[in-house]
Amino acid sequence: MAERILIFAAWPYCNGDLHIGHIAGAYLPPDIFARYHRLKGNEVVWVSGSDTHGTPITVRAEEEGITPRQVVDRYHPRFLELFQKLGITFDLFTETNTENHWAVTQEVFLRHWERGYIYKDTQKALYCNHHQGFLADRYVEGTCPYCGYEHARGDQCDHCGRMLDATELISPRCKVCGSTDIVVRETEHFFLDLAKLNRPLLEWIRQDKEHWRPNVLNFTRAQLESGELHGRPITRDIQWGVPIPLPGYESKRIYVWYDAVIGYLSATREWAKLTGQPNAWRGWWEVDRASDVKSYYFIGKDNIPFHTIIWPGMLYAYGGLILPYDVPANEYLNVEGAKLSKSRHWVIEALDVLERYDPDPWRYILTVNAPETADVNFTWEEFVRRNNTELVATWGNLANRVLSFAYRRFDGRVPQPGNLDATDRALLSQIEAGFQRVGEQIEQCHFRAAIIEAMGLAQEANRYLNIKEPWKQIKEDPQAAATSIYVCLQAINWLRVIFSPFLPFSSQKLHEYLGHEGGLFGRQYVEEYHETERSHLALRYDSSDVTARWEPQRLSPGQQLNKPAPLFRKLDESIAEEEVERMLAASGSPTH
RNA sequence: GGCGACGUAGCUCAGAUGGUAGAGCAAGCGGCUCAUAAUCGCUGGGUCACAGGUUCGAGUCCUGUCGUCGCCA
Numbered sequence: 001m002a003e004r005i006l007i008f009a010a011w012p013y014c015n016g017d018l019h020i021g022h023i024a025g026a027y028l029p030p031d032i033f034a035r036y037h038r039l040k041g042n043e044v045v046w047v048s049g050s051d052t053h054g055t056p057i058t059v060r061a062e063e064e065g066i067t068p069r070q071v072v073d074r075y076h077p078r079f080l081e082l083f084q085k086l087g088i089t090f091d092l093f094t095e096t097n098t099e100n101h102w103a104v105t106q107e108v109f110l111r112h113w114e115r116g117y118i119y120k121d122t123q124k125a126l127y128c129n130h131h132q133g134f135l136a137d138r139y140v141e142g143t144c145p146y147c148g149y150e151h152a153r154g155d156q157c158d159h160c161g162r163m164l165d166a167t168e169l170i171s172p173r174c175k176v177c178g179s180t181d182i183v184v185r186e187t188e189h190f191f192l193d194l195a196k197l198n199r200p201l202l203e204w205i206r207q208d209k210e211h212w213r214p215n216v217l218n219f220t221r222a223q224l225e226s227g228e229l230h231g232r233p234i235t236r237d238i239q240w241g242v243p244i245p246l247p248g249y250e251s252k253r254i255y256v257w258y259d260a261v262i263g264y265l266s267a268t269r270e271w272a273k274l275t276g277q278p279n280a281w282r283g284w285w286e287v288d289r290a291s292d293v294k295s296y297y298f299i300g301k302d303n304i305p306f307h308t309i310i311w312p313g314m315l316y317a318y319g320g321l322i323l324p325y326d327v328p329a330n331e332y333l334n335v336e337g338a339k340l341s342k343s344r345h346w347v348i349e350a351l352d353v354l355e356r357y358d359p360d361p362w363r364y365i366l367t368v369n370a371p372e373t374a375d376v377n378f379t380w381e382e383f384v385r386r387n388n389t390e391l392v393a394t395w396g397n398l399a400n401r402v403l404s405f406a407y408r409r410f411d412g413r414v415p416q417p418g419n420l421d422a423t424d425r426a427l428l429s430q431i432e433a434g435f436q437r438v439g440e441q442i443e444q445c446h447f448r449a450a451i452i453e454a455m456g457l458a459q460e461a462n463r464y465l466n467i468k469e470p471w472k473q474i475k476e477d478p479q480a481a482a483t484s485i486y487v488c489l490q491a492i493n494w495l496r497v498i499f500s501p502f503l504p505f506s507s508q509k510l511h512e513y514l515g516h517e518g519g520l521f522g523r524q525y526v527e528e529y530h531e532t533e534r535s536h537l538a539l540r541y542d543s544s545d546v547t548a549r550w551e552p553q554r555l556s557p558g559q560q561l562n563k564p565a566p567l568f569r570k571l572d573e574s575i576a577e578e579e580v581e582r583m584l585a586a587s588g589s590p591t592h
Numbered sequence: 593g594g595c596g597a598c599g600u601a602g603c604u605c606a607g608a609u610g611g612u613a614g615a616g617c618a619a620g621c622g623g624c625u626c627a628u629a630a631u632c633g634c635u636g637g638g639u640c641a642c643a644g645g646u647u648c649g650a651g652u653c654c655u656g657u658c659g660u661c662g663c664c665a
Contacts, residue, residue: 163665215596215598215662216596218597219595220596223663300662301597305664331597332661339661369604374598374661375662377603378604385603385604385617385618388628389617394630396630400627400630401628403627452606459631463631465631466623472625566627568628
């Protein structure tokens, strides 16, 4: 019976391009997971979108003299372009500045309010007498009370790294009008009553969590068992964001963290509308109809508390919706031994490198060295090395040596095999077992182990070739050579499927060289959707005509092959040095 | 400062429930020549951050120290 898998990825903040750490952490793993489950014949819904609200975007807009919407309009399409180029197959990648998302957010807010999980309270906040407005933390700058740094922000000091309350700043200045005529005033806000949710969350975290990653589970457990959850403000004194659905709060908006996680729900509802069945989302979310649905949230480690405490708490407070089944958070990816940092200009932007390199080598290295259990270190040298010695030499070369031999010596067709001997059967049964072994690893979100397992199978096939030596067999016993080559073609035909969730582009090429019709996967496309007053771009995925399956289908003798070409390009070793130079130049530090 | 993790061969990393340290790459030697000089086999190399403790026995459990990361204050 088909399983139902609901997949989410963290909503990328729409004020800059995504780097390879984001891809490795939150977007590539769920894509592998989604592609695999679709091949298995399971029902998959996978949604995410751009997080478009919050002060970082308004600050950015004001600095550039444009509107927040224009900031979103710059980066959101670039996310869509990147996900297409990398083959990240969301069923829907939308954004939060839509009428749908606003409506769902307000509905959740009101429900939390009515059920008593939101309360009103006052906070002390900085108020600028000059332009007569409250200052959200990023709109104020001053001297850090801890280290004396003069340009500390209202939420954090970039010099000593401490988190601050804006009211702690010494001699604060308004970033809106430059005034120093700033006072502390009381402001009324809404708070999510997390203290009230502590107990139910603790009960939830104590059952059926054996499959969670230890770091995620330990962290969450420790937070909940401390019993120290406290109310958290969900509204702010700003103008950009979802309006509060109660009268009298027109000058305030819903805090971005509260609306962003609701995107998981609102995007599922948008997806349902787009499929023509607006109520279909209920079958994926409502406890009485979705008890069999497993929901997975792919995120980076900085996001763990939002997805294992706050969002589950919000769902519980809403009532009747399923809580996360798993939150396979990844750690961080460092580059050349240093933390990725936009402000220090130490980044590898995904869209940028896809100008120079194919997507599959990136998908490969970001999977085989993924930060699943600990921070990892990406180096360009390793990128080139793994591309050349693993992708090109082990897997690509296997496919190429088999295909070109078959194409030249067997008239461009899959040869008719004779009787299989023990060696032939051993190889085929090993690869056949790969569907099970690799599949199990993927299902447990062990993508790294999964791709290593798959690469091991390619090695087995190379070993088989060295034992059989069809280039000798063909001179002495052509039928034996035909059998060996058939066995190898069958092997790479299966490996084509086994590798396909990880390496969809090269698997598709191999699919064609082997003479198969159609595509292994569906089609990604961007569409513009119009609501009553607004419109937005979204990335979609259509797999309605895909016939590929995660199973060892027999390759037909006599099938016409197409002229093969190498699956992967070998990279010159000088590339590693050049790319590091490029990064050092961009960071402005020759030694970093 | 509190909480959660991480620190394993030159490099990048694996090592549920404790039982004489593993892989890939790099280095050396050998086989093959179908293949993008690709492949296959063999060899060398580690006081598992440091100091204690529990145990017949600890990268694997406990305590402390140092270093790194994240969350919170």
